[in-house]
Amino acid sequence: MKKALIFAIVAVLSLGILTACGGGGGNTVKLQVIAGENGEMKYNPETLTAKKGDKIELTLVNKDSAQPHTFIIEKFNGKTKQVQPGQQETITFTANAAGDIEFLCDVPGHKDGGMVGKLTVTQ
Numbered sequence: 001m002k003k004a005l006i007f008a009i010v011a012v013l014s015l016g017i018l019t020a021c022g023g024g025g026g027n028t029v030k031l032q033v034i035a036g037e038n039g040e041m042k043y044n045p046e047t048l049t050a051k052k053g054d055k056i057e058l059t060l061v062n063k064d065s066a067q068p069h070t071f072i073i074e075k076f077n078g079k080t081k082q083v084q085p086g087q088q089e090t091i092t093f094t095a096n097a098a099g100d101i102e103f104l105c106d107v108p109g110h111k112d113g114g115m116v117g118k119l120t121v122t123q
C-alpha cells in the first residue's frame, strides 16, 4: 500500500519534470536587448529567437547617454515605458504565434532611425 503511494508520487513528479523540460515552447525565456549603445540608434541584438508558447521575460537596457528608448512588440502586447538613459525595464509577454514578429522603439523618429528588429518565433 505504502509502496503504491510512493510509486504514484514519483510518477506524478516525473510527469511534472517532463512537462517543464519538454521541447516545443512553453518555457520561460530570459532575453536582453541593449538600446543606444555607443550613441547608436539601434538595438543590440536586432534579432531574437523563441519558440511558440514561450513566456518571454525581456529586459531592455538603455545605454544611451542622452535619449529614452522603448521596446514595443505589438503583436504580443509587450511594451516597456520610456526607459531613461542608464535605466532598464523588464516586461513579460507570451510568444503565442510563429513568424518573424517586429519590435520597435516608439519614441518619435527612432524606428525610422533604425530602432527596429525582429523576434523569430518557431513552431
Ligand SMILES: [Cu+2]
Binding pocket: 035, 068, 069, 070, 105, 106, 107, 110, 115
Ligand atoms: Cu529609441
